[in-house]
Amino acid sequence: MTTSIRGTAVPGTRAADGGDPDEARGAALVVPCARAAGWRLVASCAGPVAIGAGTPRVPSAAGAGRGRRTAAMAARLRRLSHALIAVPFTLGYTLVLLGTGLYTHLGDPGTVRDLLVGSSTDVAHLSQRPLLTLLVSALWAVGGITSPYLLAFPLVLGALERRVGAVRTAGVFLLGHVLATLLTELPVAASVAVGHLPASSLRRLDYGVSYGLIACAAALAGLLPPRRRWALLGGIGLALAAGSLVDIDPLTGWGHAFALLIGVVCWPYIRRNARWRPSSNGGDGAGRRFAHSERASGNT
Numbered sequence: 001m002t003t004s005i006r007g008t009a010v011p012g013t014r015a016a017d018g019g020d021p022d023e024a025r026g027a028a029l030v031v032p033c034a035r036a037a038g039w040r041l042v043a044s045c046a047g048p049v050a051i052g053a054g055t056p057r058v059p060s061a062a063g064a065g066r067g068r069r070t071a072a073m074a075a076r077l078r079r080l081s082h083a084l085i086a087v088p089f090t091l092g093y094t095l096v097l098l099g100t101g102l103y104t105h106l107g108d109p110g111t112v113r114d115l116l117v118g119s120s121t122d123v124a125h126l127s128q129r130p131l132l133t134l135l136v137s138a139l140w141a142v143g144g145i146t147s148p149y150l151l152a153f154p155l156v157l158g159a160l161e162r163r164v165g166a167v168r169t170a171g172v173f174l175l176g177h178v179l180a181t182l183l184t185e186l187p188v189a190a191s192v193a194v195g196h197l198p199a200s201s202l203r204r205l206d207y208g209v210s211y212g213l214i215a216c217a218a219a220l221a222g223l224l225p226p227r228r229r230w231a232l233l234g235g236i237g238l239a240l241a242a243g244s245l246v247d248i249d250p251l252t253g254w255g256h257a258f259a260l261l262i263g264v265v266c267w268p269y270i271r272r273n274a275r276w277r278p279s280s281n282g283g284d285g286a287g288r289r290f291a292h293s294e295r296a297s298g299n300t
Helices: 021-035 061-085 088-106 109-118 123-128 130-137 148-164 166-194 210-221 226-246 250-265 267-272
Strands: 276-278 288-290
Touching (some): 088 148, 088 166, 123 130, 123 166, 130 166, 148 210, 148 267, 166 210, 166 250, 210 250
16 A cells, blocks of 8 residues: 655644555655655654754854954964963063053142143252152153153063063163163263252153163164164154154253163173073074073073
């Protein structure tokens, strides 16, 4: 007996020609198995197929694209977090400068002015509280949140810190900041003492991170191939020359020059302790060569 089944047979129904229901049920089980390769996936052919069983959805191209973008964004965030963790001194210091820069724009102008005057590294403040003055003066960027130093600071110090570590980077910064300040202010004190300058020269507004930043930039140049090294030093020199046309304070110009020289003097120390530096052949295309101190360095 031939049984005709249309659509999806439901177990327990009788064939149209009045046949046995069990026979119709057995024939109904054959149909999904036969159609599994065509339009329906059947988990098992040993039992009945539920009504309304559908084909599993295949992920769309849009969903796959979103998944790839999400994975790429997560990878970039991981790389960014690893890069920030590798430069803790630069990251922390930059956040401090951002905070003080915002305060100079949002805080009370009179209070901001008093704080900046109290942070000035002039002879009067240095003679009263030298350590505190040197420390507090380096917590501000001239120009506040719009200062160009605030943009250059994480780039320069971050590049140097990745090569020599946080402790050595902080040492170069403090050396440039402190020595350049003393080399400009001590002559003022001596000139006032002998009568070459008036007593009003003992008080002036001088603060910021420019001395330490320039020293770190000059120190970083010592780790670059020759062409990039002299290009960086030349760029610093041009920037300082352009700044001297705007800032008429000669002491600040001398301080920047001293800071540049201090960074250059640090080259032997920086090169001995660098994690990598250019090969001795001096070519711009030379690969990085790891320094001997990388294996035993623990200052980072």
